[in-house]
Amino acid sequence: MASYFDHAATTPMSPAAIEALNKQIAQLGNASSLHTQGRSVRKDVEEARESLARIAGCSPSEIIFTGSGTESNNLAIKGFFWKRRSEDPTRNVIVISAFEHHAVLDPVEWLEEHEGAHVIQVPVSGDGVLDLEALRDIVEKNRERIALIAVMHSNNEVGTIQPIQEVVEIAGDIPVHTDAVQSFTKVEFNFNDLGVTSATLSAHKIGGPLGVSVLILARGIDVTPILHGGGQERDIRSGTLNAPAIVSFAAAAVYANELREANFTYITELRKYLIDSLKAVLPDIRVNGGVEPSLPGIANITFPGTESDGLLLLLDAEGIASSTGSACSAGVPRPSHVLLAMGISEKDARSSLRFSLGRSNTRDEIDHLASVIESVVDRARAALARN
């Protein structure tokens, strides 16, 4: 039996999205062309843009299509940094939460190393929530020098939803970027209501295809582009529009949004069932994060006395897919920086696995996991104790 508990990495495409992709991929035409075929594809793209805008709570013109969530985050972070520093050379401070995804963390570190950015990380609590008082303090002390603030909407490893509205209030007129790839269509997310300046959405996290994402960028706000060329997207992002993927993304979003509440209830219950089932067998496990409000499907669990890559290997052999957090470019497992930022020891961080659930999961799959977890943990413990 195959049990896929890695929906936060990527999740199966919904039938609606597959149908839309297949249909659109047969259409001839470049959305930027002026002739009939071009206009036809353009119409499909614009309808998709409108659907996404309606679901994300923004205006269609605020949607910029990109090639990946990483690209959207890079565009926002480098774009705001370069734009706002060019307006005021002393404005070189970037404020981020201490447990951002690498798609935010790494461009920020790059700007620090190569472009003279000064980075301030805002601590997070042991439960995985941004420390707003620390943020307030940082903003008060550096207000004139801050180029942007980036705080993820929900954390991809522990699932906690961040107080973005409060961040926006503290920020005042400083741009706030939020990486919302894990939240979109899973929990309440409304660009206008939040009041952020920009946000990242990604298709393949919600049942859409790989290779297409969105940067929502508030009207009237300009950032320095990274890609230069045809200027297809508001002159901020160049590159021929990936019409099939865009149309499919919109179809996935419509489908997921319609089912949002039902999915939330179903997946929340599954998550509780998973944690209860594992605790029944292994009472000493600990759940990281897990406070409300959270994403419904993420269960980050410390299995004391194990190494997570050993657990992953053994579970994989049983047909169970899980995740150990991040790996470096050579594939070497690393203790999760998210867990370390939450004050969890390196030893415990190395003993933690993420199970992320989706609509396709069942109680049977969780029963399967619960039936093998004890022997898997025993072997992983023996492997760690070998020294």
Added chain:
Amino acid sequence: MKVIAAMSGGVDSAVAAARAVEQGHEVVGVHLALSSNPQKYRSGARGCCTIEDSHDARRAADVIGIPFYIWDMAEEFHDGVVENFLSEYAAGRTPNPCLRCNEKIKFAAVLDRAKALGFDAVVTGHYAQMRETDLGRTMHRAEDPLKDQSYVLAVLNKDQLDGAMFPLGDTHKEEVRKEAKRRGLYVANKPDSHDICFVPSGNNAGWLHDRLGTATGPIVDEDGNKLGEHQGAYTYTIGQRRGLNLTVPADGGVPRYVLKIEPVSNTVVVGTKESLAVTSISGEKAIWCGPIPATGIAHRGYAQVRAHGQPLSCTYTTDGATISAILDEPLFGLATGQGLVIYDEDRVVGSATIDATA
């Protein structure tokens, strides 16, 4: 059996893994990350610590059709191999890090972890043969004399060897490359690695210098007369002739060789080739690859002191923990710290770390 195939990203370990699958074993491929920062110890396409190598190993596992994971052994490698390499040089000896890696990492840390996780053995692409003989399961030289790696495996004890599989031992390297091509493994033509994997560009002296620093000291002859200066005794190896930079010419232009490295006085002693002659070798920390030879009596056999050295006929004795070998013919230039490996014809009897020569 359930086995872990250690996959470096090279052609040998890829074919070894494929053969283990064909023999009916349940195989899981593992690439060992030996540096916490993959570019820290070396860069370039060869060696065992690059992103390219882990990618090559992953692709080979895909083609063979086995699961693949990366195991982080950086800490174990640093503590057990790199630190040992540095401290041995600092102590005036010449270590062989491949021996230490086999002893401490591949057939210790990896094998132990594999066993704990429920595997029975570790498969590698080493060229050596395990055979069932009257003496039990014993290790023998590889079929291909040019590739034979039994020397660097002689640090494995019986228990470790019982958990080891070397599917390439009966095959010549050329055949392995052809087989890799036939199996669709694109590493078929990847060059062999020769250098020490964690030393960039094979510049041993430079690498050591960066870590051990400059320590100027005298180069003297056997009577103690100063002939020149060195920047660090650790950059010399017993038997070395080139690069001595002596300022006092030798009598009659007779070539001079490094005879001794004295770490305490930071002195390098040089002399004639005759003074390098060694007929008696003793080694400590003996490891037995099979049954322990009877103690207190003399045995005939062969001694090998370098990875690609010649077998030297000898008489040896042991008390179980040390080995003393008397060579039939003298050997010129032998560093302490190297491995002394004893063979009975093509069977590996055991090994010891050379601590004295005469």
